[in-house]
Amino acid sequence: MKKILCLFGAVALMLTSCSSDDDKTSSEENVVLLPKTEKYTYATNPQENSIVTYSYDGNKIVSLTYNTGEKTVFTYTENLITKAVYTETYEGAMRIFTTTFTYDNGKLKSSFQVGSANSLNKRRTYTYNANGTISTVTVLINPTTQLETQDSSSTLTLDASGNIVKAEFNDLTTIIEYDTKNNPFRNVLGFTSLLDSDIFDKDVNSVNNIAKVIEKSGAVIEGTTTYTNSYNSDNYLIKSVSGNETYEYTY
Template sequence: MKKIIGLLSFAFLVLSSCSSDNDESSNLPNPILVKEIAVNDEGKIYINTNTYDGNKIKSITSQRGYVMNYTYTGDVITKTEDIDFQRGVTSVYEYTYKDGKLFSVLKSVVYDYYLKPQYENLKKYTHNEDGTVSYQFYKVNMVTGAEEGFGEISGKLTFKNGNIVREDWSDGSYIYEYDNKNSIYKNVLGFNLLLNTDSSPNNLLKSISIYNNYVNDPVTYQYEYNSDDYPVKLNAGVINGMTFPEVKYTY
């Protein structure tokens, strides 16, 4: 439950977004941006506060004691930092781009507040002519940061209407369904390049995971929307028969 709540607290962050080359949000004079996300966990309400510089996101701060900071280079996100208020920086993600598309993500993990980040893995993307995106993990020396060959995982992302509708890798797949409304981070500059479902232009309605030919129970979501077709409330989400907390969004 804590893991589910934590994911909801960041309102489906970071984590596969649209692959469009056009970032319509950069042309919006007054973009609609989510300012607060309230998670009701068994009667206790925890607020996550988002701060922006125009339509660039700066940070997401949770009352649970952590913050995610964003760094831009021009109009693209080049770094995110997960910070625990007690332990300090816990992980860092560094993003690189090629021809306006995401090329790689390097994850560093800080196991101790006093240690330098230790590189854990590098994920590289290939944007294919048919619109799919392939990825490959690489082994990275945790001391020097040097690449030392392929990792064990590779896969492919398939898109429809800018949303990831399928992710396949050697041991299984994820299958996704979306509504036709606006997602809460649709107008955040650079989010549409990050290649994760949490920053898709539409809202996730259902996800199904398949592992070694076993199909798990679907995860489903139900929303209420405002007059601009943005979600204002996540009424019910069900994972393996268990309902997770209600979430409200303020713009």
């Protein structure tokens, strides 16, 4: 967003001298919105279409509920999300996945997901490196034998706003470009602290909105995905289109 130019002078002078654009920007910076619904449309696979409804206690998210029956309920410790319980019906049976999060001085330290019977548990740890990157290791755990198998590892690079701009997996690299507008969830307490956790059904928990994703294998670009984003008058995302997929938000 543009910085407010009218920083000095009497209030009366500010009101008369600042341009209408600057006044609008000032009001936008003070607007705090929370998404009420997210509508997902998959043009070529309409059976995947869904609507998610979000409920809150102030700026803390209480739950997200899908029109298809799935639901996630959140628990906070102070202003950080420390538990998310996801429920779904699969082949006629209820399945529950509980993810707990730990932090160190406000930074995500680990996540641990426990599933229903016959599903593997999953633990991811985060290490904050001296160069500013974050290393992650994901381990799958057999709930019966407790045998651990490394599933993946990655190195995350963040920009000054805390957006993940690069994720490196062995010889594979994902580069993410963002707009400068407001992610619908940026005002949800604890959202951005979750980094790459997918409990919001998002690839990354960012302040801004994804504009382009570039997938590389070594130096070779394997694929590029672009997003066409639309915003409301307060610069919050209301629609994002990429290929056959569309996300729409109400506030």
